[in-house]
Amino acid sequence: MVFFRSVTALSKLRSRLGQQSSLRDSVRWIQTQSSTDLELRSQLAELIPEQQERLKKLKADYGKVQLGNITVDMVIGGMRGMTGLLWETSLLDPDEGIRFRGLSIPECQKVLPAAKPGGEPLPEGLLWLLLTGKVPSKEQVDALSKELRTRAVVPDYVYKAIDALPITAHPMTQFTTGVMALQVESEFQKAYEKGIHKSKYWEPTFEDSLSLIAQVPVVAAYIYRRIFKDGKVKQIDDSLDYGANFSHVLGFDDPKVHELMRLYVTIHSDHEGGNVSAHTGHLVASALSDPYLSFAAALNGLAGPLHGLANQEVLLWIKSVVDEVGENVTTEQLKDYVWQTLKSGKVVPGFGHGVLRKTDPRYTCQREFALKHMPDDPLFQLVSKLYEVVPPILTELGKVKNPWPNVDAHSGVLLNHFGLTEARYFTVLFGVSRSIGIGSQLIWDRALGLPLERPKSVTMESLENLCKKAASY
Numbered sequence: 001m002v003f004f005r006s007v008t009a010l011s012k013l014r015s016r017l018g019q020q021s022s023l024r025d026s027v028r029w030i031q032t033q034s035s036t037d038l039e040l041r042s043q044l045a046e047l048i049p050e051q052q053e054r055l056k057k058l059k060a061d062y063g064k065v066q067l068g069n070i071t072v073d074m075v076i077g078g079m080r081g082m083t084g085l086l087w088e089t090s091l092l093d094p095d096e097g098i099r100f101r102g103l104s105i106p107e108c109q110k111v112l113p114a115a116k117p118g119g120e121p122l123p124e125g126l127l128w129l130l131l132t133g134k135v136p137s138k139e140q141v142d143a144l145s146k147e148l149r150t151r152a153v154v155p156d157y158v159y160k161a162i163d164a165l166p167i168t169a170h171p172m173t174q175f176t177t178g179v180m181a182l183q184v185e186s187e188f189q190k191a192y193e194k195g196i197h198k199s200k201y202w203e204p205t206f207e208d209s210l211s212l213i214a215q216v217p218v219v220a221a222y223i224y225r226r227i228f229k230d231g232k233v234k235q236i237d238d239s240l241d242y243g244a245n246f247s248h249v250l251g252f253d254d255p256k257v258h259e260l261m262r263l264y265v266t267i268h269s270d271h272e273g274g275n276v277s278a279h280t281g282h283l284v285a286s287a288l289s290d291p292y293l294s295f296a297a298a299l300n301g302l303a304g305p306l307h308g309l310a311n312q313e314v315l316l317w318i319k320s321v322v323d324e325v326g327e328n329v330t331t332e333q334l335k336d337y338v339w340q341t342l343k344s345g346k347v348v349p350g351f352g353h354g355v356l357r358k359t360d361p362r363y364t365c366q367r368e369f370a371l372k373h374m375p376d377d378p379l380f381q382l383v384s385k386l387y388e389v390v391p392p393i394l395t396e397l398g399k400v401k402n403p404w405p406n407v408d409a410h411s412g413v414l415l416n417h418f419g420l421t422e423a424r425y426f427t428v429l430f431g432v433s434r435s436i437g438i439g440s441q442l443i444w445d446r447a448l449g450l451p452l453e454r455p456k457s458v459t460m461e462s463l464e465n466l467c468k469k470a471a472s473y
């Protein structure tokens with residue numbers, strides 16, 4: 001049993017206030033009180049009209065400009081290289097990696113507020129940046145941290161929905177179930193049922209997205225403690241920021257883990273719009289499904305081994321190397337193991353990417369964290385050795401477009417070093433982080449009035465006919 005449950009917190013609050021309102025009203029009351037003077041909300045309200053104008057002008061002036069040709073390869077090749085989505089919060093360059101509102105990861109590490117001088121960026125700062133395009137001050141970030149703590153309230157039925165699943169259910173299944181149960185309180189759904197004007201859609205979307213971002217660490221921690229520990233989750237700590245609090249509710253209070261979690265959440269938050277989870281969230285939200293429904297769908301995509309589940313697969317694979325060959329594996333033994341994996345029809349997890357063509361900067365900054373905090377960790381040394389061994393082998397295969405490591409190649413050994421050893425849980429951490437990127441973009445989707453997503457599909461027969469017709473011209 002958890003000893004922190006929202007019901008208790010809210011009941012206490014209600015009796016403190018001497019109000020007779022329902023639990024739901026209390027949640028609403030907290031949200032209205034805290035949102036009223038939330039600077040982030042008012043900044044957005046100011047930004048939205050000018051961005052709406054910008055989009056209108058783009059459409060009017062350049063609506064018919066061509067951005068490239070669609071080839072048969074693209075249609076049958078998972079739409080690789082096909083520009084087809086508007087995603088404001090971040091942009092991925094194949095060589096340089098991700099930029100959040102124009103800022104690279106090292107730049108974010110430099111300019112975003114940290115918990116202590118020279119420390120890792122606070123994820124709340126990134127959330128502010130993604131939403132507004134502006135680097136926030138420490139005071140603005142502190143106010144947002146407080147807001148998120150206030151919203152980190154999870155109704156009891158969410159825990160009950162998770163408890164209905166066997167403990168053996170994959171942590172991602174439990175997480176998606178928890179997010180679906182959170183949907184019961186969706187502000188967007190309620191506002192839509194009441195007939196909200198479309199120009200106001202972004203407002204309940206903002207409320208839902210912010211609450212979702214605040215709630216998911218608590219749900220995630222419950223799942224971790226339920227499956228792997230004693231089922232008890234600590235109370236959110238009013239003195240801690242988002243990343244540190246996530247670490248705290250999971251049960252890790254080493255300041256180094258707080259720093260790791262700040263970095264982890266920041267770099268996993270967003271990776272432009274075409275990846276499976278981001279695209280899924282955007283697609284589902286385009287039907288005006290609320291942020292909870294959209295994010296739960298995104299999580300189901302993240303749970304696939306070619307996407308977010310790769311972080312689980314990497315640590316399991318690295319541990320299988322150690323089990324089979326031992327920690328002091330030689331370069332030759334490692335090469336053999338990589339080939340053995342490939343010959344058995346599997347991918348080498350943590351390497352390759354749909355867009356990137358160089359080492360993922362999210363890998364590089366995790367490597368720097370490891371060099372600073374745990375240079376002698378044997379699994380980190382193994383990861384470093386893989387960096388030398390795997391790319392030449394994947395290149396030799398001749399078909400892999402990017403032989404370099406991605407974000408997932410590194411995250412597991414960092415977590416493992418600090419005691420978070422349960423690989424099956426790792427994708428949930430990724431999922432919590434993604435709430436920040438997807439949640440931010442969904443607010444802009446509604447603010448900009450982006451339409452229902454509906455690309456054209458074709459059958460093989462119609463594609464053949466189209467091609468024959470094109471060839472005869």
Ligand SMILES: CC(C)(COP(=O)(O)OP(=O)(O)OC[C@H]1O[C@@H](n2cnc3c(N)ncnc32)[C@H](O)[C@@H]1OP(=O)(O)O)[C@@H](O)C(=O)NCCC(=O)NCCS
Nearest residue numbers: 306307310347348349350351352353354399400401402406
């Ligand atoms: C990420 C990934 C799915 C990208 O797929 P993609 O865009 O289709 O990649 P490519 O165009 O380079 O794929 C071409 C071929 O190389 C293979 N390939 C790519 N990365 C590979 C890897 N790490 N190990 C083995 N084979 C790989 C593909 O499976 C594909 O083989 P096929 O033609 O027999 O189907 C792929 O690199 C992969 O499976 N990586 C391992 C899983 C992983 O780390 N995922 C997390 C990504 S952040």
